[in-house]
Amino acid sequence: MTDSADSDSDDRTWRTDGSGGGQGAVTVGAALEDTREALSLAADPDVTSREAAAIRRASRVARLLDEAVRVPGTDFRIGLDPIIGVLPVAGDSVAAALSLYPVLEAYRLDASRGTLAKMLALVGIDAFIGSIPALGPVFDAFWKANEWNVRALERHVRGE
Template sequence: MRAVSKQKSAISNMESMAKWMDSRFTIPGTNIRFGLDALVGLIPGVGDFGTLCVSGYMISVLAKNGASRYVIARMTLNVVIDALLGSIPIIGDIFDVAFKANQRNIKLMREHYVEGRHQGGAWKVVVPALLVLFLVVGGMAWLSYRFFAWVFS
């Protein structure tokens, strides 16, 4: 019984942290919500790294509290997307306001713990993510080749 109480407390803390990171504040006169992720992300380099660390900490807490490998892989993918696109100056800050990786991860966590969804291994996430990464890197290499062939011809 004590372990369940500890798990609920940890999950509640992560929900609160996600709210602070993604949707604690509102732009006056709008329904647009943002959090510390977007604010701290305005500090070049350090801000994005700091928010990545907070998101990573949240994932580690949820992993210690029994989240499946599939949920952890999906959460990690959300954080990686947020970190990569969020690090682009200006556009990344707008992306942080819209994407809300931590809120997405809390939704996955609720679905996993409450509804019993998202069970199983991480391969259902890892293999497609690696395939997309391979295609993107291959596409960038091809575009670089075409660009240099065009410049030097």
């Protein structure tokens, strides 16, 4: 049962009363952004359905790693990268491996060597500095390499 609808920035949050009397919140801002992005890609006559699907997949991974959760009371978002990066070695290794997915999509779409090199450099910096104890997770919260890599992939697909 819906109790109220709050609006924070571009995210819409519906608060519902749980059976235990507590409140839960569901943020639909990311879903709205996916829809806007899909419509933008579908409207671009130079983007094939294969390219649009690749960008959507890479965007989902990037959003999960860089901007999955909004920090309460702010417009700042963090993803799984800084959260799993707290686990020494294993967390950073998993995050780095997942961060290579947008690069793989760019490779599949024949991105230039320059674009791929830039994307790999962003992931490398993320993995290297992100692995430093204490500083790494804080750096990961602000360094949005995956989102930047998706933007590079979009520029490649659109021929910019």
